[in-house]
Amino acid sequence: MGVPLLNASGCLDPLTAPEVARSLDVVVTKTITPLPRRGNPPVRIAEVEHGMLNSIGLQGPGIDVFVDDHLPRLAALGVDLWVSVGGFSAEDFARCCERLDGDERVSAIELNLSCPNVEEAPETAAELVAAARAATTKTLYAKLSPAQWDIAASATAAVAAGADGLSLVNALRGLALDERTLQPRLALAVGGYTGPGLRPVALACVYACAAAVDVPIVGMGGVVSGRDALELVAAGASAVALGTVLFADPLAPGRIRAELGAEAAARGFADIANPSSPLVVRTGKNLQTDENDTA
């Protein structure tokens, strides 16, 4: 059994790239909010030396259009589907989760508690998780920001509030200036910083949270190779999500799955998902999803 590979939320539209979606073990939607959102004005992306910035701003159709229009088409792809939901209050999270509760096309819900491109929610992460928990019996993954002093404390609070797993990490905030004019390259100046430069931070967050809580962790942040994925597993992740790398290489899931297997085997680590292997720094936990998987 290999390590499940997911896409990072917001880094794949399964409807425009079904073949990429099918090459993953789990597909995660872009974050859905209660109401439709236009998102941020362009320019929305800028490459930097060791990653990229994005300022998408949660553009999306809103939960109702999503469920009525997108979800049937997503379900038709026959992939294991997680829905990422977001918002600006506990009520927002509750509303989205309620709408998805009992929907058997959805095998888990990821709570985006950490979008770098929207204003901070007034509630704490734990309060948002608690509201979601009250609204659904579905498996809940809490997605946390690396931009905090003590992510393990947040993770502990999120799990206490009812999260079944963690998704680590979202983007940091970054700025890039135009080479010539020195003005910000993104229309809203600051955006989410992702890609290779984020990797050591993501690894530290997974490591800290894996020591603090006993739930499965989806690790992500700057993964480009099987070696990067293996390191997240060694630090405590039970699954790995691919974000920025999908833009450069739509074949990344297959390639990284193969590389990961080879890197693990080269270290005498045949059963990479086996949590009792001495090579794993933290005990890996199996990826948890609802039993009513569509896949």
Place this chain on the structure above:
Amino acid sequence: MGVPLLNASGCLDPLTAPEVARSLDVVVTKTITPLPRRGNPPVRIAEVEHGMLNSIGLQGPGIDVFVDDHLPRLAALGVDLWVSVGGFSAEDFARCCERLDGDERVSAIELNLSCPNVEEAPETAAELVAAARAATTKTLYAKLSPAQWDIAASATAAVAAGADGLSLVNALRGLALDERTLQPRLALAVGGYTGPGLRPVALACVYACAAAVDVPIVGMGGVVSGRDALELVAAGASAVALGTVLFADPLAPGRIRAELGAEAAARGFADIANPSSPLVVRTGKNLQTDENDTA
């Protein structure tokens, strides 16, 4: 007049490299704590793809030995000297600041509120600043961590509590694993992540704080070239500190000063320190130090 160049705290010992110290406009000491500290066990450093990790853990002689033994030798170098102080409580900061108050060999104090390699102080940054402020009339720079959701709010609180300037930013936390064994490369696993991968984050922090407060900012994080330094100035810094780059290039101060001048001139920005230039995203503020400068 150019942009003042400093070393980042902990990235230069003026006593072992006086010629490097003299090539800077201001020299900042490694963070000094009230009592002597052994620091963390080795391995303390690990290179990563786009930066490095360190786990020094504030090794140092303590404020008393520093003042009695190191300070006379530092003063003899004839450089403009800032002392970085740190600790684990408001009392610690107060004790160090008191000891330096009125010492004319010291032109400013930097408060390290954000070391990634020690446990979190129970007090908030603003409380630590307030304690330092009560203990000295010296110019105080508050050094903040980029690992927080809203650094501008911390900056505002630090200034309200009496900080005269900001030093932005300290390291993020990162983890690196051994290529072969997948065990942490640092003895204490997680360390401070610095160097080029930190650059977009540092730029965003300077930009956010420059918009929020009206005090001078020392920008730092991943500066390798004059262009990097110029970008920090464009984002709102009035001075730039060099950290990791000094390890690879002890001649960096002179090189970066020359490159910075050339890059600025190439954009028709002759007087780089002139805050009214339209090329500067945020109004630059002049670097503030005490009048009893030794330099």
Place this chain on the structure above:
Amino acid sequence: MQTERVEVVANEGVGPYRLLRLRRSRLQPGTPGQFFMLEAPGRVLPRPFSLSLAPTRELGFLVEAIGPGTRAIARLEAGEEIRVTGPLGNGFDLSVRRPLLVGGGIGVAPFPYLSERLNGPPALLGFRTAHHAEAAALVPNAEVVLDPTLVTDALPDDPGDVLACGPAPMLDALEGLVPGAQLAREAPMACGYGACYGCVVERDGWYVRLCVEGPVVRAGDGAV
């Protein structure tokens, strides 16, 4: 859409531009106006390029080096390999009666292939300098104007079916002058296949992905 690692066959100068010829491998050339994402060695993201030429077993791209990504691509040497994804997006609608190709600067890029597929229609091309205008040699039947004359100054009264590619101000002007013109627009793109929502342009008050809804759009269609 297909992704392949393909070999650089040649990298030739055309005026100030580079004509990069890649082995086609299993990639399809697609419709003129469609584009490919080319790996930019040493950079995190690939860069979008219109297919410029489609000789047997090759894909040709005309590249203007304007930033780090295009500079890395313009430096590629024969024998090196890069990752290429495509064809992507919607190309030109070729069912036109009286085609006129209108282009400016590097906007000439898709025209050699487009001209071939339309059997050499007339083309009106604007360039900054005579050096840049050397690229016009790749397009049969081309009339060239140089700055300060603009292509919109030289446009016939009844231009017919305009298929255009060039800088945004040129396309914006054509938008007003020639309703129904087909305009190949640009936006910074991270993925090129609808994954990132980075390449949006405004249409009817909403943001749409240019890589999915374009890059060729109709003048007057509400997309800017």
Place this chain on the structure above:
Amino acid sequence: MQTERVEVVANEGVGPYRLLRLRRSRLQPGTPGQFFMLEAPGRVLPRPFSLSLAPTRELGFLVEAIGPGTRAIARLEAGEEIRVTGPLGNGFDLSVRRPLLVGGGIGVAPFPYLSERLNGPPALLGFRTAHHAEAAALVPNAEVVLDPTLVTDALPDDPGDVLACGPAPMLDALEGLVPGAQLAREAPMACGYGACYGCVVERDGWYVRLCVEGPVVRAGDGAV
């Protein structure tokens, strides 16, 4: 300490190692056992290397490629330039009456220069394989032992003034066997000139910087 950008004169194979010859420029060779920080192209930090040979106008370094930094340095080609800082740290004390050089593996690196400065004293060198032992040709008067024999097995009863360089277990063993031996130790280093406090070793319950207090230390001096 001086920093210069210097040119690679040659990169030659010596068994499994590379002998990198750099133009000396204004850099001083220093005392044997001192080291230089060499830029590792494409990496963030430089890497420490003992000076191995000091022919006129050149500085020679013997390099074992074991990780990303040493691999990048081992790949350097004649004509390329790298930044070099040195000489750094404290070398061997050369005022010895009966020198015996004791080394293991890449620990042979400082000995060619050291041997020259001491007029060819006897040397005892241990290697993993005969291939590795080819490096012994750089050191006059060398007796070679191969695994599983250890240099400590072959050490004479009265070894005289031992100057040693090699893997930590070998130096630790010598520490017990030969009080007063001079041991060239290693630690990961970021700067090499006392700036980072990264290279510490324990001495008398405190941490001291090996790049400042070493890399050559005295056996029995409390430094590990």
